Amino acid sequence: MELPVVVGVDGSEASLRAAEWAADEAVLHALPLRVVYASLWERYEGAGIADDVGKPPEEALAEDVVDAAARRARQRQPDLKVTTDVLPEEAEYALVREGRNAALVVVGARGRGGLTGFLLGSVSLSVAGHADCPVVVLRGSHDNQARTAVRGRVVVGVGEGREAVAVVRFAAEEARLRGVPLEAVRAWRCPAHETTDLPLPAGEPARMHEQRAVDVLEAALAAVPPEVRVHCRTAEGHARRVLEAASGNADLLVVGSRRRHGEGGLQLGRVAHAVLHQSACAVAVVRHA
Template identity: 35%
Template sequence: MSDEILVGYDGSPDASTALAWALDEAGRTGQPVRLAYVFEWLTVAGWVGPSVTPGAWPDETARRQVEELVHKAASDAAAAHPGLTVHGEVFDGPPALVLQERSAEAALLVLGSRGHGGFTGLLTGSTAVSVSAHAHCPVVVVRGDAPTATGKRIVVGVDGSELSLVALGFAVERAEQRGVPLHVVRTWAAAQWRTQGFDPDEADATERTTLAEELARWRESFPNVPVTTQVGPGNPASALVEASREAQLVVVGSRGRGGLRGTLLGSVSQQVLQHAHCPVAVVRER
């Protein structure tokens, strides 16, 4: 593992937006940035890999063009951000698989919501969803037109699960770095509480008390970060998507307490990835 920010880059507008977000993040942290262009060699029969015989498909001219593209993008980024270290590299293989593997050596992986394989109007692409489910480090999927929204809060979903508490730590650290408030969202299912014999007021009070206990250590460690909370019955994904309208980043754990063990990406995380109005960070333990 390194402190490097890895950016999935294919020259598409969404990838350029992701790169801008990563450079903005690196400008605060001083982390090096690496652009990763994954060059997939395909034939009618499927994946053939780099062992294809010379002179056969793919065209080496296309490979050189890809290398020139990514190296120019890295060079331009470094020139525009003279205090940062920026590299570009071309890898061979299926994009999702290669990015997942490379994430084991990165501190953060940043992706656009769609690449060249996507179509305007579609939701988050399959590569972004797959990588978010399998990566070895936190993944930021950059949604929306702007990579950053200065001054807007950071939103995090906390349901008491282990991974949501990891997400909380990630979120509060980013809030301090950016000098913005943190907004913590926690929802509960009224039907579940009724089966346990609790009335809504008692359920709400219990959830608020539990959340306050979970926040206590972070309030103490980051006293300069203003924290607001939103607690109530409802659908967690819907609440987070709505909160994302006024956020610069939404942070979720890869799987919450409603997820099944062995499930890599929970339904809430997937829905937020698909519908949020700002970049989404999916966080898991290594």
């Protein structure tokens, strides 16, 4: 079964750009594109598609939203197979369910209140935190395209153990398809008051933590195909800050998110949550067990 790339749209300009990005991504992976609009309201309230459909925003219907997004996708990639659907339910629930039968879910993020482009809306966070497949969130001010490398690299934040394998594998494939290098980053920190059983020379604890970060990188990247150019880098500091800084030179930032079972269901980890709010580029969240 050929799983599609799914893009959630709501008629906003951010979601229409997401449809274009998803079209590029679908072509890269030789997959079809599925455009989904989900809402409990039949009419769309907003100005994003007014010019596309030639109607006042208050008269735009759900079908107009998906038709406008599909049209943008086909203009971008004329040979792409595109299907559309309108689902009468809350967007976050619909897109999470769509992710069960998708290769990837793409959403365009709009800010909340007066902080547009800084804080993400609830739909983007909910889908990124609960979907079973990888989710790409395009921030409102993004200038990234899947096909055309603006900055020419994919950055991946490398975690530990087997959990990092799926994340690195996804990032490596994205870099390979784009023909750009993969920058693998591992953050490390030396606790201010670290104790050991034996006294160590000055600076030795820091060197131990840095070497451990190097070892984690090497283990996680062992399975990367040889045709992918890999640049490894360790950096001292909080992982979220290191990755936020790295996103400034990336077309795509890939992070992992561990399944966390609690009152609110599966949730994003702190690092993934932070970079979704602060990243300068599109963010792919790859879930692992």
